[in-house]
Amino acid sequence: MNSETNAIELIDVTAGYGDRAAISSVSLSLAPGSLTAIFGPNGGGKSTLLKCIAGLMQPWDGSVQVLGAAVGMHAKRVAYVPQAEQVDWSFPVSVGEVVMMGRTPALGPLGRPGAADHAAVSDALGRVDMIDLAQRQIGELSGGQRRRVFLARAIAADPEIYLLDEPVTGVDPTTQEKIMNILDAEAARGRTVVATTHDLACAAQRFHDVVALAGRVVAHGPAQLVLDQAVLEKTYGGHLVPLAGGGVVLLDDPHHSHGAHEGHE
C-alpha cells in the first residue's frame, strides 16, 4: 500500500447510475502536491469520478483509497466544492455562514465556533477577496462571487485534498485567474488538488497534470497532453470537427449531454 506516496488511489473502479456505468475500470494515482484537471466529454464520468473520491458514490467494483485509507475514513481532510448548478442559491444564508460550514469537520459534533474558527473564516474570505461581502445573502452574488464563496469554504476547512467540480466553468477571466492562483498556492503547499473542467485552455495553461476521461482513462500525464491531437481524438471522438486549413475544432457544449447525465444530483 503506497500510503505515503499517493494521496488518492483508484484501482479498477467502475461506477454509475441505475444500470449504466459512467466510469469503467478506472485506475488512477494522484500524489500530494499535484494539481490535476480531469477533462472529457459530457457523460464521460468526470463528476462521477470526483464523487467516488469524495465518498458520495459507492463504486460497483474496484477500490478507492484516500490518504492511505478507505474512502470516507479521512473525510474531514477532504473538501468538496460542488457544481454551481447544484446549490440552492435562495437558501437564507450569508457568505460568512457558508464559509463557516467548512469548519464543521474541525468543530466536531458538539463544537461551537470559537476564535480560531472565526479567524479561519476571515482568512479564507480574505484570500478570495470577499471579506466585504461576508454579510451578503448568497443569492445576491454574481456567478464569479458564488464560485469564490465555495472555494473559501473549502479553504476554511484546511483540507489536504481539494475536489472541485467545474470550478472555473462559466466564470469571467478575472475570477478564473484568482481561483487558479489559489489552487496553485495550495498545491505548492503540498495539498492535492483535483478539478473537473471543460476549459481545455485553462487546463493546459494552469494545471500541472491532466486526466483525459471518456468512461475510461484515455491518458494521464503532464498538462500539454490536453493539446495532443491523438489524445483529443480518442477522448472526444465525434466532437472534433476538422477545419479546412488543418487542425480541429472541439465542439463540446458543457450543458449538452450525449446519451446520459453525468449525474447532476
Place this chain on the structure above:
Amino acid sequence: MNPLDLLIAPLGYDFFVRALIASALVGVACAIVGSFVVLKGMSFIGDAVSHAAFPGIVIAYLIGAPIILGGAIAAIGTALGIGAITRRSGLRSDAIIGVLFAGMFALGVAIFSSIPNYVGDLFHFLFGDVLGISVGDLLALTLLVFGLLLVLRLLWKELLFSTFDPLGAGAAGLPVRRLDDLLLILIAVTIVISLQAVGIVLVVAMITTPAATAQLLVKRFTAMIQVAALIGVSAAIVGLYVSYSLDIASGAAIVLLETLIFLLALAFTLIRSRIYAARGAAKI
C-alpha cells in the same frame, strides 16, 4: 367590559391557562421544525405524516395504550418509509407520498368506523382537544418540546450544512442520510405532540405557514427560525383568545391568524419590491 378584562378574565380558569401554554408550545415547536420543512420543500410530507398518525392513534385508543405512542409509531414509521422510498426511487415522489398518506388515513378511518362509540373522539383527533388538556398532558408536552429544541440546538450546524448542501456535507464526513432521517423523526414527533392541540387536519398549517411567512421577510436562517417561532407563539395565544371570544374552534382560529399574517407579509413584500423597482427606474 374594558379590554384588560377581556385578557384577564379567561386566565381565571385553569383549563384556559393550560390550553394557552399548550398552544404556545406547539406553536413554537411547529414553527421551528417547519423552517426546515419549508426550506427542504417537505410540506407535503408533513401533511402525509400527520394523516398517517391516525391509524396509530386509533389502534392505541382501541387497546388502551397511550395515544401519543401509537401515533408516534405510525408517524415515525411512515416518515422513515417515505425517506427510504424517496432515496430508492431517486426522485421526490409525490405519488408515493400521496399513496401512503391516503392509505394510512383510510386505514385509520376504517378501524375507527368499526368502533361503535362517541363520535366526539374522532373530532378530537382531527381537530384537536386543547380545552381538555390535563396537567399530565401539559407536562409531557413541555418535556417533549424542550427535548426537541435541545436536539435541534445541539445538532444545529450539522442540520444546517446537510440541509443546504448535502453533497458538500457528505463529502466532509457528515452522516447526511442519518441526519435526513433524524429530521424526519423530529418532524414526526412534533406532529404527534401537536395533535392534541390542533389535530391532524390543521397541524401541517402550523408547521408550514409561520416558516413560509418568515421566509418572505428575512434572509438568514437563524432570523427565519426566530421570526417563525414568534409568529407561531403569537398566533397561538391570540388565536386562543379569539376562539374564546367568538366561540369558534381554537385550532382553526390559530391557523386562520397565521394565514392572515402570511397574507399581510406577502402584501408587504410585494409592495416593497414595487417601491424598489420604482426607485430603480427613477434613477435611470
Place this chain on the structure above:
Amino acid sequence: MSRRLVALLMVLLAVAAACGGSSSSPSASASGYRVMATTSVFADLARLALGDSVQIDSIVPAGVDVHTFEPSPSDAAKIAAADLILMNGLGLDEWAVSLIDAAHKGEGDVLRLGEGLDTTDAWTYLASPEAETEDAYDPHVWLDPTGAAHYVQRIADRVVQDRPELTNTIRSASAAGFAALQDLDTEVRALFSEIPEANRKIVTFHDAFGYYARAYNITIVGVAIASPGQDPSAREIAALIDAIRASGVTTVFSEVQFPSKVLTSIAAETGATVLADLYSDALGAAPGDTYLGAMRANATAIAASMQR
C-alpha cells in the same frame, strides 16, 4: 393486525349484545312476534310491558350514545325481521327512520313512544335545550318513571291489539310492571325528600334529566355539553365552572356512554368529583342492565352526591 382487532371487537360486541339482554326464551319464539327497540332502555321497558311472551331486541349496543349512533346495514336487517319497532321520537333516534325505510316498513309498524303524550293532558313536555327538530321538546321522557309508565302502557296496548291471543299474559305482565314502576317512584321520592331542597343540585353530562329533575324537585346547575356530538366551547366551559362554583355542587356526573376529558378537567378545576355512573339514554352492565336497576342506581348515586 387491524383486521384481527376489528374481528375481536365484533365478537366482543356480539357477546355484550347477547348479554345486554335480548330475551329469546323458547316460549318467546313460539309466539313468533318480534319487537325491535332502538335502545336497550326501551327494550327493557318493553319487557316490563310484555314479560316473556314475545322476543325483544334492541339496536344500539350497550355503552353507545343514541344521539350520535350511526346504524349499519345489518341493523336494517334486524328491523326488517321485526313486527313492531319501538323508537322514542322527538329527535332522539331519527336515524331509525332511514332504517325503517330501508327495511320497507311503514309508519304503521312503528311506535313512537315519546310523541303525542300531551294530547290527553296526561303529560306536559319540557322545551328542548337544543332545538334540532320542529318539536323542540326534550325527548328524555322515560327518565321520569311516570313517563316510563306511559311507554309501558302504549307498548302493552299495541301488542294486545296486534296479538289478542296474548292479552292475558301481557296484561298480567304489565300490571306487575306498573307496580314496579310505582314502587320505584315512591322509593326515589322518599330518598330525595330526606335531602334539603337547597342541596338538591346536580351537574350532568348532557341535558337528559329535565323530567327527572322536575319529578323530584332537583336543580340542574349545568350540563357539560349542550348537544351530544359537539364539544363545549371555551366560554361554555368557563360558564359551567362558574355555575358549579356558585352552586357548591361537589359531584359532576358523566354518563355511561360518554368518555370525556373536558369533564375531568372541569371537575379538577372546581374540586368536584367525577362520577361516571348515571344511566340516561342507555343501559349498561348490572345493576344498570334493567330500567329499574338503572334508575335505582342513579337515585342512589345522585342522593349520595348531594349529601357530600
